[in-house]
Amino acid sequence: MGARTLPALPQYRKDGVTRRLCAAVHLDEQFARWADRELTGDRLTSPGLTLGINFVALARHARAAVVRRDTLDRQLTWLAAALGAALLTAGWGLAAGLGSVAVVGIYGPLAVLGASWWLIHRAESQARDAARAVFLGTGKAEALAPPVRPEAEAWLHELKRANALPYADAAALTTPFVGSGTKIKEVVWQPVDVSRPAEAPGGGTLPLRPFDAVDLHTYVAREMESIAGLAGLRARNRLYVIGSHAHLLPELVPDRTARPRAQLPKQLVQAGLLTPGAGMRTHLCLERVGEGGRVVVSMYLRAILHRPHLTWEVAAYVIPPLDGRFDRVDRLPVAPFDRWWSLVGYATSRLWPDLRGAPGRRRARRRRARQDARALARRRREITDQHLLVDHGADGSVRARLGDWAQAGYAERIDAQDYLFRLQQGVLVATERFLKDHHVDTSSFDRARQVISTQTYHISGDITGPSNIGTGGQITVNGPPGPQGPGGPAAAQGQGGPTP
Template structure:
């Protein structure tokens, strides 16, 4: 029995990661464009999993932010044209007739001053609007998606369905084909020691009890029903997912691709998902995904388990991954000043430091946005032509997730390390306990289970290395003290399974 504590600690948003990413969309044009390109413009390949991020809210705010950035860039381009016109006029005046030279140069200087003043004013106002929008979505009382107008209903429906998807086509273009793209840094990949399940249990008199037949799918179902209570992890989400190689998506026919010229479905017949549990083919298999989003989305732990039942031997295939916190640049949103004087002082600094960069690159950004739509149409036409002429040999698989792209492998502090390790151990112990009880309920002798559990616990807890110390996740994983991943560059969201390069921006500024 626990004692009730009367005092209450401060409470924080449980969707902090979503708020930071939505707010950052207003502060960084490149990030905004990348989000919309990945989640809206891409029409054929599957979306990555949300992993604690409200993708609908992110797209809504990114759409609003893009409009604000477009207005800013159009006005800055007009100011730049005024400046260029003034410079050209001054140049012509210097080499033209000398009549009223001083007066004409004065007019050119005045025109240039107007252009520069206009650009300064546009930059300042844009910074005010964007920073206040970012602060509003981060500190607002409502949900992030309530703070921006809806986009096309079809897009929102597709993004919402990713939370409950039971099939994941994954891209196979990387050096190492792993179905769990976008889930972060590998903690562990192993197959647990096998358990003999062919002997019946005995009653108190030593007589054999009748064994109840079971399948690997039955064991998956029991885990879905009992694991949250057994492990004590309230936020655990367990779901069977069929992972399919993207270039083999056509193998499921209309169930996954009712229209080969559109994005794959997010839901298929549950019977097909269940059939994938016992599947041994290299093209598609079903895994039980155990997702735990911790600390408002600061980190995500995912364990993929798959029961391997071969005659009288049961073993578990286990892969565990962790998504570290968001990149440090996203903290700019939470550090926006509240006081008027501090805000004004910072706005002046941001305006003066970023004026030339925003002004000089405004035309390029406008052209890039204008041509991006043309490139998207051309790429869509070309991809659909490939699909039509090659009879479906096209990789529909996702190549990552927005959340993984935004992750920073160096940002996993002590508290988060301990939370991740605790979560992993709870999940592991929960799987073992539920498995043991499942076997007992089916009158299976579990004497061999104790031997296997000792081996599993020892090798998993050590991660082939020390549980404590710098190499907490051991060989083949990540050193969470330094962020170094074996075979992957540090501090890169792409290394964690992201689809795009990690974001970068000056702290406190509205960037182009």
């Protein structure tokens, strides 16, 4: 029977999350400034994994939005000064009885207010146009905004293929997989005996083919996409390093006063499997981004081969859909009159607050920039002169910080469970095939597989408490709140998170 031909239904865009975030920076100044600092600011730490976001596109649009707002505030600062001068002129003219001067001084403020209103209206119109252009456009999102600094873009491109990640020391007590979302599972599977050779077809036994953990990881990474039936599955070995130990690897931190690199020579990543270092272990990272990027499921594996036994360390995480505040681009008025009226209302309501506050906002931003630069320079002097140990590790990821479990519907929860089941079964099938290819008797593996296969995943509703392992290996998620929103503790402690 030939392939069935059916009409094509509308699909989510693969870069939907990236485009939605790029649109959001044009509509939310605070989010734009946070994203600009997070992705292109001078720093000593890693920003975490990309997890389905095009960092280059987001950085470009965030910088374009920040430049637009800075330009508006600079213009409004000049107009605020002109308004003050006009009011003083009007007052002096009235006091001196100079009617012509007073008239000029009275009409001057009106002209200033009119010019300010027009500038605010134009800036908001440009922001909305840019948001809709990137959200609905057909070209690449990153092509719709000017580039940022070449060195910053090169670093962001490197993050796309990161095979090393320093993680914050504070996370060492819980998980190295910072920024991966909500923990669904963390377990070490039952060990299996890999020392017994398989029986030969004609009697006797087959000679064991030697292998190590690197061989097993390589095989699983290469075969998982087809075995699990998850098109687009990203499989990569990645070395996880405690942040304060990152300097011990010169290839990871060639300059202790600069941010760490995201890519290491393959041999160092493999070494983290055979001979884990001080706070350095290599995991096979399987990442599946759901339809339109709405959910991100990650499974982290580490083959523990201490002959005669082999076992897998397994951890699974899920990132929920974006917070609802990023849906604003969907609600922008587009009908000519509605758009015009909305912009008129916006410019009118923002006229006095924006005009009056422009000088103060510019001073505050310059003050913060100076304070941040002095603090970073002081830390770098301490590293150079006092050999201060610095935590270079990431404490999260952009994608995880912006997720909200309240936005996870039935389809997202079911998809996440499906991905996790497929990944678990895929690892089991790949391991069995690998062992058979190396002439290992799999009877021990078959017994362990019966136990492992009973472990299930239950992802439902709001995740508000720690994961609990129930009878039969069932894992019920009632877990800690989903990833902290940008207005959460990180922002309260001065970490620069965006606000709602």
